Amino acid sequence: MLDFIKKIYTRDESSSRNQANNRLRVVLSHDRLNLTPETLNSLKEDIIVVIANHLDIDGSPEVRLITEGRNTALDISIPVKGR
Amino acid sequence: MDKKNSECHVIVVTSGKGGVGKTTTVANVSTSLAKMGYRVAVMDLDIGLKKLDLILGLENRVIYDIVQVIEGECTLKQALVRDKRFPELHMLPAAQTRNKDEITPEQVKDLCSQMRPDFDFVLIDCPAGIEQGFRNAIAAADQALVVTNPEVSAVRDADRIIGMLESAGFQDIKLIVNRIRPDMVRHGDMLSIEDLIEHLCIDLLGVVPEDRNVVVSTNRGEPIILNDRSSAALAFNNIARRIIGEEVEFPTFQDDSFWDRLRGLGRNLFSGR
Numbered sequence: 001m002l003d004f005i006k007k008i009y010t011r012d013e014s015s016s017r018n019q020a021n022n023r024l025r026v027v028l029s030h031d032r033l034n035l036t037p038e039t040l041n042s043l044k045e046d047i048i049v050v051i052a053n054h055l056d057i058d059g060s061p062e063v064r065l066i067t068e069g070r071n072t073a074l075d076i077s078i079p080v081k082g083r
Numbered sequence: 084m085d086k087k088n089s090e091c092h093v094i095v096v097t098s099g100k101g102g103v104g105k106t107t108t109v110a111n112v113s114t115s116l117a118k119m120g121y122r123v124a125v126m127d128l129d130i131g132l133k134k135l136d137l138i139l140g141l142e143n144r145v146i147y148d149i150v151q152v153i154e155g156e157c158t159l160k161q162a163l164v165r166d167k168r169f170p171e172l173h174m175l176p177a178a179q180t181r182n183k184d185e186i187t188p189e190q191v192k193d194l195c196s197q198m199r200p201d202f203d204f205v206l207i208d209c210p211a212g213i214e215q216g217f218r219n220a221i222a223a224a225d226q227a228l229v230v231t232n233p234e235v236s237a238v239r240d241a242d243r244i245i246g247m248l249e250s251a252g253f254q255d256i257k258l259i260v261n262r263i264r265p266d267m268v269r270h271g272d273m274l275s276i277e278d279l280i281e282h283l284c285i286d287l288l289g290v291v292p293e294d295r296n297v298v299v300s301t302n303r304g305e306p307i308i309l310n311d312r313s314s315a316a317l318a319f320n321n322i323a324r325r326i327i328g329e330e331v332e333f334p335t336f337q338d339d340s341f342w343d344r345l346r347g348l349g350r351n352l353f354s355g356r
Contacts, residue, residue, distance in 0.1 A: 015271030017278070020235050024274075024282050027235075028242050069284045070245070 029065050032072055040065070047076060056081040091199040094206050094326070095224035097248075099240030101211030103232045104261035107297060107307075108319070109208040110138040114306040115323035117172035121203040124163065126175045126194075128220040129210040130186065133177035140304025141166060141174055148178040153190045159197055173202075184215045188222030195223035204326075213247060221248065226255035228288060232262050233274040238282055245285060257288035259322065264293045276333075289322035290333060291315050 013019070030036065035043075044063040051057060061078040096109045109125055117123045127135035130150065136142045147162035152175070159175070166172040175194075198205050209220035221227065227248050231241040241258075248256050260279055267273035276290055294315035300307040308316045321331045 017268070017271045017274055020274050021278050021282075024235055024238055027239055028282055031239065031242060032246060070249070 029067055029072055032070070033065070048078065051078050051080075089203060091202050092204050092226065092326075093195050093199070093224045094204065094226050094228060095209050095221050096206060096228045096230060097209035097217065097220065097244055098211065098230045098237070099213065099244040100231075100237045103230050103237050104291070105211075105230050106134045106138050106208055107301070108228070108230050108259060108261065108291075108322075109206050110135060111306055111308050111316075111319035112323050112326070113204070113206045114139070114166075114169055114172060115308045115320050116204055116326065117166070117169040118308070119323065119327070120171060121327070122171050122173075122201065124173045124175060124198050124202045124205045126191075126198075126205060126207045127177035128183075128191070128207055128216060130177045130181050130183045130216065131179065132210065133179050135174065135208050136164075136176050137304065138301060139166065139174060139306070141176075142304070145176045148176045148181075149194070150178040150181045150185060152194065153186055159194065183210060183219065186219055188219050191219050192223040213243065217244075217247075221251055221253070224253075226257070227253050228257055228259055229283075229285070230259045230261055231279065231283070233260060233264075233268070233279060235274075238274065238279060242283055245283060256285050258283060258285050259289045259291065260287070261291045262293045263290060287333070288325055289318055291318040291322075 030040075047063055048057070048061050051061070057078060058081040059079040061076075063074065063076050063078075066073050066075045096105050096112075098105050106127075106129075113123045113125045125135060125139075126149065127133050128149070129135070136145050141164050144164045146164075147157040149162065151157050152159050152162045163173040163175055166174065195205060207220050207224060210216035229241050229244055229248075231237045245256055258279070260276055263276065264273055268275045276287065280287060292314045294307075294313055296310055296313040297307055297315050300310065300313075307313055308319050310316045317334075324331045
C-alpha cells in the first residue's frame, strides 16, 4: 500500500494515462484473486490476530499483495518480540 | 516456414470485450497470410451475430453455414466460401439465426481436425464474452491472439481472458493492441504499449494504430491490407509476417505529430526523394 501511495505522489497524477494505470493496477490484482478490498482487509486483520495469539507482535505488521508478472503473492511481514 | 509440409496452425482471436477489432484483425491477418501464398481458412464462431462475411466482403457468396455442416446438412467443402480475390483464402460462415450453445467444443475440434490437412492456418473469430461461444472457439486452437484497445475496460476484459486461456492450458498467448493513438499517448491521455504489457504480462505480436482507412475499407468490403498508404494495413501485414516467424521491428510511431511530419517532409525533400 505504501508503494502504491508513493507511486501516486511521485508521478504526474493529473494525466489521465496515469490515472488509468493506477486504477488498472488495483482492479486487476483484485480481479485475478477474485478478492474485494474489504475481504483483503479482513484477511489482514485475521492473520494478525492469529499471530498475536501465539507471539508478541512488535511494531507495525504489514500484510499486502505483491505482483510479479501475472502471479500474485501475499506478502506478510510481522515483526515479533524476542525474549 | 514451408508452405507444403508444415503442420497446420489453429489460431483463435479473442478479446473478452466486444468491439475492439477481433473480426477486423481476423479478416486482415488471414487475407495477408493468403496473399503470401499460405492456405488459410477463417472460421466465424460468432453464431447469431455474424460479421466476418461482411467485413471480408463475402456476404453474397454464403450458401451454407457452420451449424449446417455440424448437423450434416452439407459437407464442409460445400460450406467453405472461397475468396476469388485471394484464392488461398476460405471462409466457414457462422449461422445467423441459431444459437452459440447449439454447437459444442468437441464438434468444433472435430471440424478443425478435418480442416488441418488442407490448410496452413485456420483462424477462429471468437465471439465476445466468456460463455459457451468462447469455450467453443478456444477448444481446437493451438495458439491464442488477444486483441485489446488502450482503454481500461478492454484491458480488464483482456486480463480475464488471458487468465481463462492460461487455465485452459494455452502456452502461446500473444497480444495485439488495436486502435492506439500515438499523439494521445504522448500527451498522457492514453495508455501506452508499455503500460499494456506491464498490466497484461504477455508478449506483443502487433500494434495497430487508429486509422480512418479501416472504416472506408469496411464500408466497401475490401481488405485494408491492400491499401499501401494505410498505417493499419502495414500493422496487419506485419502481424501476419510475425505469425510466419519473420522478425519484424515495431515502428516507434514517433513521426506523426504535425511538427514531426513537417520535419520528415523537409528531410525527404532535401534528400531528393
